[in-house]
Amino acid sequence: xxxxxxxxxxxxxxxxxxxxxxxxxxxxxxxxxxxxxxxxxxxxxxxxxxxxxxxxxxxxxxxxxxxxxxxxxxxxxxxxxxxxxxxxxxxxxxxxxxxxxxxxxxxxxxxxxxxxxxxxxxxxxxxxxxxxxxxxxxxxxxxxxxxxxxxxxxxxxxx
Amino acid sequence: xxxxxxxxxxxxxxxxxxxxxxxxxxxxxxxxxxxxxxxxxxxxxxxxxxxxxxxxxxxxxxxxxxxxxxxxxxxxxxxxxxxxxxxxxxxxxxxxxxxxxxxxxxxxxxxxxxxxxxx
Numbered sequence: 001x002x003x004x005x006x007x008x009x010x011x012x013x014x015x016x017x018x019x020x021x022x023x024x025x026x027x028x029x030x031x032x033x034x035x036x037x038x039x040x041x042x043x044x045x046x047x048x049x050x051x052x053x054x055x056x057x058x059x060x061x062x063x064x065x066x067x068x069x070x071x072x073x074x075x076x077x078x079x080x081x082x083x084x085x086x087x088x089x090x091x092x093x094x095x096x097x098x099x100x101x102x103x104x105x106x107x108x109x110x111x112x113x114x115x116x117x118x119x120x121x122x123x124x125x126x127x128x129x130x131x132x133x134x135x136x137x138x139x140x141x142x143x144x145x146x147x148x149x150x151x152x153x154x155x156x157x158x159x
Numbered sequence: 160x161x162x163x164x165x166x167x168x169x170x171x172x173x174x175x176x177x178x179x180x181x182x183x184x185x186x187x188x189x190x191x192x193x194x195x196x197x198x199x200x201x202x203x204x205x206x207x208x209x210x211x212x213x214x215x216x217x218x219x220x221x222x223x224x225x226x227x228x229x230x231x232x233x234x235x236x237x238x239x240x241x242x243x244x245x246x247x248x249x250x251x252x253x254x255x256x257x258x259x260x261x262x263x264x265x266x267x268x269x270x271x272x273x274x275x276x277x278x
Contacts (some may be wrong), residue, residue: 033184042180043173046224050172051165053219058160072222072231073258079223080259084266090277101180104190105197106172106223111263118271130271134264140191142260145198145229146252152206153236153248 038100045095045102053079053106076107083108087115113137164218171213171220194225201229205237231255 015023056078060071086092092112096103103109117136121129135142175197182193204210210230214221221227232252239251253260 035181035184038184039177039180042176046176047169047173047220050168050217050220050223053172053223054165054168057219057222058164062160068218072255075219075222076259077262080262081266084263084270088270088274101176101183101190101193102173104194105176105179105225107225107228107259108223109194110225110228110259111266114263114267115270118267119274119276122271122276126272130268134267134271137191138263140195141198141225141228144195145202145232148199148202148229149205149232149236149252150248152202152233153240153251154245156206156237157240157245157248 041098042100042102042105045099046105047102049079049103049106049108079106079108080111083111084115087112088119092116110138110141167217168220168223171217172223173220175220175224175226197224197226198229201226202233203229205230205233210234228256228259231259 053075056075057068057071060066060074061068064071064074066074083092086095092103092108093116096109096112103112114134114137117138118130118134121133121136123129124133179190179193179197182188182196183190188196201210204213204226210221210227211234214227214230232255235251235254235256236248237251239247239254241247243250
């Protein structure tokens, strides 16, 4: 493997004064996100989805006579169904634009990412599009979740 | 049915989303990185035994955010690992999250069959 020219490497890493001025100018011009408004909306929508989850938890506990933990499965299935359906109607993404993390962080956001990827790649076919692209965003959540849970399980099994 | 649970769910669920929104807006992390971080944090908190007390306190406020996915994965792995050792990590992993993942796959597929992408 040929050695990289160290002089060249250094030059590409350190911006010239002119570049620095340019970067500063760009940063000044870049619109700042309305952080306060975003945070309030995230709080309201995230809280609202949690209230719906809580109402469904009480509902399944009452109707199916389940413990709070047992009700978890039907509750996630229900809100995932609602989120997928709203994504199909194109409603979820419209609201999510304003809600930000408020609709991205709840499990509904996980369902939304899968459904919208499945829809987006429908034109590539059911097998190569819908089937394989469905996990294009949700995949990394599953992979990192499983890997970190494996570490937690291994550590506890070996201690 | 304790009506205070609705208040606690609203506040805790909302605060987790506020934390994520601040990371979206004030750092260079992408939403995907933040969500992955939340899942990993959920798994780590499950390992430390700290996520269940939060669920007990806030109910759906703790189970609705995606961090509960990491918690559920780790709890499934931990429960089986305590009975069968290392092999239990493999067999128990999806024990608690099965409903959510299966539902997400089935409903996403069904919606993709019925609907066409908007805009």
